[in-house]
Amino acid sequence: MSAGIQNAIYRIRKIALAAAVLGTAAALVGFFSAREDFYRTYLISFLFWWGISLGSLALIMIHHVAAGRWGFAVRRICEAAIRTLPVMIVLFLPIYLSRYNIYGWLGHSEGPHHEVVDAKRLYLNDGFFTVRAIGYFVIWLLMGRFLVGRSYRQDENGDPSINRGLARLSAPGLIVYMLTVTFASVDWAMSLEPEWFSSMYGILFVAGQALSVLAFSIILLTRLRREEPLAGILKPVYFHDLGNLMFAFTVFWAYITFSQYIIIWAGNLPEEIPWFMNRSGRGLVGVAVFLTVFHFAVPFLIMLSRLSKQRAHIIRVMAIWMFAVRFVDLYWIISPAFNPKSLHLHWLDFVMPFAVGGIWMTVFCTLLAKRPILPQHDPRFPLRQQEK
Amino acid sequence: MSEHENIKPVDDLGPLIGPDYTYSSVGDKVSSIALGGRHPLPWFVVLGFAGLLVGLLFFSITFLIAKGVGLWGINIPVGWGLAIINFVWWIGIGHAGTLISAILFLFKQDWRTSINRFAEAMTLFAVACAGMFPLLHLGRPWLFYWIMPYPNTMKMWPQFRSPLVWDVFAISTYALVSLMFWYTGLVPDLASMRDKATRKVQKIAYGIFAMGWRGSARHWHRYEIAYLLLAGLSTPLVLSVHSIVSLDFAVSVLPGWHATIFPPYFVAGAIFSGFGMVCTLMIPIRKLYGLEDIITTRHLNTMAKIMLATGLMVVYGYSMEAFFAFYSGNGFERFMMHNRMTGPYGFFYWMLIFCNGLSIQLLWFRKVRTTPLMLWILSIVVNIGMWLERFVIVVTSLHRDFLPSSWDIYVPTFWDWALYVGTIGFFLFNIVIFVRWLPIISIFEVKELIHKNKHARRSHE
Known part of the structure; x- marks a missing residue:
């Protein structure tokens, strides 16, 4: 890897490390002073950064199946993000260890809906919850190991048959990804309100993860684009492709979010509508409107134009924006499960994403800097011809 | 900047169009x-067969309007049956x-050029068939305009x-929009x-619809x-x-x-069944008219892959339905x-799982995707499966609702089937014409594609 790129990545890592150290210290203060808010904000932040690792897994598999041009630009970023999965296991431990405080259904059931929750005991019980969590991580680790390992091996020997092997795993791998993320989102997020259910929920997480990782990659690539070897290769057309994908997932996010809303709103059933009631109290309506306008309408209108996707500085702003509103969306989905019906903000809400993110980014940057920033010998992506 | 300049395909399925075609030969062909x-014998056979079914369609519509929807098997609670x-x-x-x-x-996606015209025509005919059912289901179809919002003396508006x-x-x-798109492309x-027509009638007819196009x-x-x-x-319409x-x-x-x-599960199912129908019709037509080097194995392979992908999404939908029925605790x-x-329609549910869930797993094999006969049979299985899916959704949900005293069994009558088969005839008739x-x-x-290929070949040399 060229020194320029490496230095740029190390500069990011320095900031990340600072955020990790300061953030963790602050989070520890929060843990002892505001336990409830610690759990809540930690879960949101974990799900956010977990989404980048898992979204990378999905994006890289789509790339291996579809072989789009954009994939070569993000491949190494996604692979480094996948390799952070062992860190995600460590970061999951605080949630697992405090699961009795976070997930109400794990305690003894009470409240008006306990019969409904009791009816789900076959799925919602401590043992199965643990087994599933282990199962998800094992599956993701194995898939990640295969995908990243093969790709690195191709860097060394340039074996063209590796592409076929990667494509062969990726197609069924995407199914496994869909199912595991769906059930993980049910376990870790939906079950916060154990009487509620929505069959769209898994897709909401899948689309959110794809959107987050696209935004993340664009931010990073636009930051590194002036360094060699990227400077000669990352022509506007790459940002156009990635921008189109980010645009498509923004629209898709709006589509599924709205579909879920209108179906539950129209049905108005006592077991479903409380989810929206809890998210439409004082202040929370504002968040919902904010998401409608700034997670969909405004980015939609801006990214509709071709120009906005080809100019690196505009698409960079859009990516930073989408990255930030992804967090707001997760906040709106998760936080009211802890504090229903009114907007609840704590200083931890602003610190925690940086604490978890700092740790994640530090590891990520270390892994990213270790390998060449572009695949070296993929026969479909001849580097020398590109540079001409 | 096209995809070709950067990315090379890694498989060996050959080009999107036979290498011997020139601008004029493809136009002539x-x-x-x-x-x-001169049309092959099967063309006349299908025309005759479809014509008979169109007769059946008109007959059953006439009878339906004369007698009312009581002819069908619908009852309470299954008010939405085959229609x-x-x-x-x-x-x-x-x-x-x-x-x-x-x-x-x-x-x-370059590969769309050989099949888009046909698929768009199919869309139009399919929408025409679809539109008949809700209108006829109204009972008094001549009052169809009541569902449109328009200012009227009764000050009645539809329920928005x-x-x-x-x-x-x-x-x-x-x-x-589909009509506009199709016609503009034509x-x-x-x-x-x-310009190619030799008979006067043809010259005039094509001339009128070409609207003075000179290609400037x-x-x-x-x-x-x-x-x-x-x-x-059109994109949001999908x-x-x-x-x-x-x-x-x-x-x-x-x-x-x-x-x-x-919503997303229905959209995936729609694309799945649509590609099923494209394969069902395209495979015999390319064979009959010798178009194998314009609609190539590569096209079949790609369409089969889309069928597999959307089919798997549909299966994800079935899984979520089943899981959340349990997880609801309701x-x-x-x-x-x-x-x-396991109820009276259980057989249809498992048939549907077989057609849409199990059979499409064969599409993982390249041999199946690139063998026209196997793909054709599979595409028919998919068409049947997608019909069964709607049958299962409509009938099994309705026939045993909240109140056991109102449960009933739905059996389609001759007239239900006659109308359905009639629309298939209408669809085929349109395709044949x-x-x-x-x-x-x-x-x-396709000429543009040839141009692009030539260009790419030259830049390689």
Whole structure:
């Protein structure tokens, strides 16, 4: 890897490390002073950064199946993000260890809906919850190991048959990804309100993860684009492709979010509508409107134009924006499960994403800097011809 | 900048078009199907068969209007029988055309050029078939305009909160935009048909519909802009139309219908069934007219892959339905799923899982994807499976609802089937006529492909 790129990545890592150290210290203060808010904000932040690792897994598999041009630009970023999965296991431990405080259904059931929750005991019980969590991580680790390992091996020997092997795993791998993320989102997020259910929920997480990782990659690539070897290769057309994908997932996010809303709103059933009631109290309506306008309408209108996707500085702003509103969306989905019906903000809400993110980014940057920033010998992506 | 300059394909399925074609030979080949006047025997057989079924369609419509919908097997609680099942089935089939013409165009997928014309025509005919069912289901179809919002002396407006009204807008928009798209794409080809035609009647007919197209640079410039805009307009329709159809079910509170996953799950199913139908029709036609080097193995392979991908999404939908019926903890939801799997219609549920879930796993094998006969058989299985899916959704959810005293069994009557088979005849009849009179492959777009290939070859050397 060229020194320029490496230095740029190390500069990011320095900031990340600072955020990790300061953030963790602050989070520890929060843990002892505001336990409830610690759990809540930690879960949101974990799900956010977990989404980048898992979204990378999905994006890289789509790339291996579809072989789009954009994939070569993000491949190494996604692979480094996948390799952070062992860190995600460590970061999951605080949630697992405090699961009795976070997930109400794990305690003894009470409240008006306990019969409904009791009816789900076959799925919602401590043992199965643990087994599933282990199962998800094992599956993701194995898939990640295969995908990243093969790709690195191709860097060394340039074996063209590796592409076929990667494509062969990726197609069924995407199914496994869909199912595991769906059930993980049910376990870790939906079950916060154990009487509620929505069959769209898994897709909401899948689309959110794809959107987050696209935004993340664009931010990073636009930051590194002036360094060699990227400077000669990352022509506007790459940002156009990635921008189109980010645009498509923004629209898709709006589509599924709205579909879920209108179906539950129209049905108005006592077991479903409380989810929206809890998210439409004082202040929370504002968040919902904010998401409608700034997670969909405004980015939609801006990214509709071709120009906005080809100019690196505009698409960079859009990516930073989408990255930030992804967090707001997760906040709106998760936080009211802890504090229903009114907007609840704590200083931890602003610190925690940086604490978890700092740790994640530090590891990520270390892994990213270790390998060449572009695949070296993929026969479909001849580097020398590109540079001409 | 096209995809070719950067990315090289790694497989060995050959090019998207036979290497020997030139600009003129491809034009002659495609236009000769319509202009040559010599058609293979199967064309006449299908025409005759479809004609008979169209007769059956008119007969059953006439009888239906005379006697009323009591002719059908519908009852209370199954008020939506075959009519709505067929409506959803036909609308779904149309979606492949819109996807191919709009989304694949925007994503610059070259392989769409050989099949888009045909798939768009299929969309139009499928929408025409679909539209008949809700209208006839009205009971008094001559009052169909009551569902449109218009100022009237009774000061009556339709219920805007009802998805049945959204349907009216969604379907009519869909039909209109599809028609515009198809016709706009046809204009340059109609002009070349006009120029190639030898008989006077043909010259005049193609000339009128070509609207004075001369192929000047200005014509092409405006054409390209119009086509791009229409593609942009059609893209949301791929999602919206079947989403709104799914809301017909999902906004109710009936277990089995009220599921938030319905919109994307219906859209995936629609594209799945649409590609199934494209394969069902395309494979025999390419064989009959010797178009194997324009609609190549590579096309079949790609369409099969899309079928596999969308089919798997549909299977994800089935899994989520089953899982959340359990996870809801709601007795009615759980009963619905139990009844769907083991009740009086259980056989159809498992047939559906076989057709849409198990059989498509064969598409993982390249051998199956690239062998026309196997793909053709599989595409028919998919068509049946998607019909069964709508049957299962409509009938098993309705026939045993919350009150056991109101449960009933639904059995379609002769007239239900006659209307359904009649629309299949109508659809085939239209396809046969389309093949006879119009270029079934977009001539000028295939020429562009040849141009691009030549260009790419030259830059390689």
